[in-house]
Amino acid sequence: MTENPGILITLFAFLITIGLLVFIHEMGHYLVGRWCGVKADVFAIGFGKEIVGWNDKRGTRWKICALPLGGYVQFAGDMDPSSSQSQEWLKLPPEERNRTFQSKSLLKRAAIVFAGPAINFLFAILILAGFALAYGESVTSPVVGTVAENSTAETIGLKNGDKILEIDGDSIDRFSDLSREISIIPDEEVEIKFERDGAIISKEAKIGVRLEEDRFGNQYRIGLLGISPGSIERRDVSLLESPVVATRQTVEIVDLIVTTLGQVISGRRSVTELGGPLKIAQVSGEQFVAGLNQFIFFVALISINLGFINLLPIPMLDGGHLMFYAIEAVRRKPASPMVQQWAFQSGFALVVMFMLVVTFNDLASFGLFRVFSG
Structure with a gap:
């Protein structure tokens, strides 16, 4: 329930x-x-x-x-x-x-x-x-502990003790890096590079999919490799270290945002996954x-x-203003008022269109259209 x-x-x-x-x-x-x-x-x-x-x-x-x-x-x-x-x-x-x-x-x-x-x-x-200060940070090494049966990891021959080095060229330093990379690419073909007994091995693999449902009924498609670490390691973080750890985590989150946005633009992820204010409201209450x-x-x-x-360099947003300031710095003079006005009107139209799309997605996810259609 x-x-x-x-x-x-x-x-x-x-x-x-x-x-x-x-x-x-x-x-x-x-x-x-x-x-x-x-x-x-x-x-x-x-x-x-x-x-x-x-x-x-x-x-x-x-x-x-x-x-x-x-x-x-x-x-x-x-x-x-x-x-x-x-x-x-x-x-x-x-x-x-x-x-x-x-x-x-x-x-x-x-x-x-x-x-x-x-x-x-x-x-x-x-x-x-x-x-980070309160709970420390995970420093678990990306070394295979166990391999799940019938998983992507078993298919490409990963074994206990193998160390994952790269996923599609992205360096993997910790098991948390691996989990983050894999989770957002369900059902995608990737190159996995790992080390075994000093030798570097590369394998092409199709990431598995795990369907998850939280206590609120929300369903998610999560990428699954099918391995778990041999042991979990955490370390304490000092007051001076905590901003550094937090900044690195923020950069990692931005990287996830860029990756998922790229997936939507390229068609690898459905535009229906984009949420708007109504979805934020729903998740706010759940959290x-x-x-x-x-x-x-x-x-x-x-x-x-x-x-x-x-x-983002869209007129009407802060990034759009910064884009025009960059143009002004290069040209030594601002863009003409007509160009700026046209750009900001176009930016406003783009923002309105985006809001309509995400609001439609929110209403669809709440089942409103199924109710009206019977």
């Missing part, structure tokens, strides 16, 4: 997850903006109608809005998506103009934009560093009732995803 966290717990967990991460993201923009001398007119969590708000002594309007699916910081003078130097901006008094976003150097503007995704990564690293550690780790994963997505 599957568990259901309930609508109230799901909504509560979702608001905590999204509200916290959006606040952190926008706070990155806000703090670096202030450090660069830019006035913030609005700091908003959510979109649409304002539910509650207040003005601080610097003239910034802090508000919480009705649609909790994002947020924004509106800097002084930031009057359009491309932040161009409009005629309206040119008419501002010099002192007021100097406190606007457009008045700052290219480097400062880029720093303000980059700060949002950067702080999402830093927040995740802080969480993962705490886990919340699963335990505090699971929920905190989930928040770290979403923070990394939020940072990564915002760095």
Whole structure:
């Protein structure tokens, strides 16, 4: 029998997850903006109608809005998506103009934009560093202990004592590296390189598939090689080491995101596996009732995803702004307002289309269309 966290717990967990991460993201923009001398007119969590708000002594309007699916910081003078130097901006008094976003150097503007995704990564690293400090890290060697019958490992002749070196050219240093690599490539052909008695052996293999269902009824296709380690090894992590361990884990998670995104683009993974806000809400509730550690780790994963997505070079996202700043640095002048406006309109259309796709996927996964179709 599957568990259901309930609508109230799901909504509560979702608001905590999204509200916290959006606040952190926008706070990155806000703090670096202030450090660069830019006035913030609005700091908003959510979109649409304002539910509650207040003005601080610097003239910034802090508000919480009705649609909790994002947020924004509106800097002084930031009057359009491309932040161009409009005629309206040119008419501002010099002192007021100097406190606007457009008045700052290219480097400062880029720093303000980059700060949002950067702080999402830093927040995740802080969480993962705490886990490393509390529980240590796995250092189990990728050496075969046992081989499952009728598995991929048995098919290619892996034996006790063999050490896995590479999966499709990716170096394997620990058993956790092996598990991570294999889990996201079910039913795919790969080259496995391993060492036996000092000799290096390469084999072509098709990764097996294990269907798993969690306590909430969610089903997953997991890649399976069919080996287990001879022994499990963990080591304590010091306070100074923990950020290093956490940073490495964050890089590994980003690598997984890039790999799975590449699989969707190439057609090796179905686009229906992409989830949106409704799916995040569902998983938020599930992880919340699963335990505090699971929920905190989930928040770290979403923070990394939020940072990564915002760095994609799509106009309307932070990465799109950074792309235009890179063009400006090369050309020694910004792209024309017409080009920027066209690009940001196209980027907005792309983001809307993506949201429609993932929302359709979410509704389909919840069985809504099966209900309507009878």
